[in-house]
Amino acid sequence: MALQDELTKIKTDALTQIAAAADLNALNDIRVQVLGKKGSLTGVLRGMKDLTPEERPKVGSFANTVRDALTEAIEKRHAALSAQALQAKLAQETIDVTLPGRPVHRGTMHVLDQVMEDVESLFMGMGYQVVDGPEVETEHYNFEMLNVPKDHPARDMQDTFYITPDVLLRSQTSPVQARTLEKHDFSQGPLKMISPGRVYRRDTDDATHSHQFHQIEGLVIDKHITMGDLKGTLEVLARHVFGPDRKIRLRPSYFPFTEPSVEVDVSWGSKTGSDDVTSKDNGWVEVLGAGMVHPNVLKSAGVDADVYGGFAFGLGPDRFAMLKYDIEDIRNFYLNDQRFLTQFQQEGE
């Protein structure tokens, strides 16, 4: 067969095959068979060296038109098959938007965090700064700086977890008072701070005691602060947390770092004559300790106790939350039972 006829046959066959190619792979196979290095068209072009010099340009230009026609046909078919493949893929991946979604379980803020945040925002609104302190504390700040020297019987009031003789898990947030006092520059104005955080004691766990609980410390130091300021502040706190009808009662108490010292009860429930101040049955529940800062605490921190004075308090958010939400057992806060925790979902959570 003359080369020209061979080329015509290659073209006709290839165009038929290209048109029939079912997918991109099949089309690629055809391209390799015809136009590839060992392809049929390439083979014919190699044979051109045997032609006469007159025939060569004619056949050469015809071969070029065949190659261009095939290349174009392959490109067109490629575009069509690609579009088809895309359509098929899209059809396969269609999402059924009517299927019900999987529910997302959102967490809720822990009720203790809610109570602490509420108290924090109240005091921030009254111009207090919020200060953090270390939970692993030195006995120097936890006791010594708070007027509780070594071997002082008051150390027994808080049975403490010691890590070494000098390092302990803080038994109260009061060491943050000492740390903040030491740093405060009174030429810049009075000191008003609160410090929320975890504390630890070797208390036996029961309904109202936990070996790890929370406290919020408060401290105000300025000139001319009185016990009346302390009582007024605690009244604002009690009414904010427990409602406008609450009364507070100050009972004389003892803390080495305050003089005079008080324990504060919030009015609650009906009186049944019980003497237990951690129970609602006597009409009052003890929620915090407070007092006027002892001059020795001010002196230890380098503050002039003849000029400056003030009040401090330490409240238990765990007890606050128990009273506010009528929770019978403090251990509920630490068991991570979702049935308990999700009851305190806030609006918007």
Ligand code: FA5
């Ligand atoms: C103190 O810890 C003093 N640092 C408070 C203070 C600060 C007094 C500043 C004066 C000036 P107390 O040991 O009473 O005091 O504890 C304070 C509050 O923590 C208690 O009223 C109670 O609400 C809470 N609390 C004490 N022990 C536990 C416990 N084991 N579990 C849960 N709450 C507790």
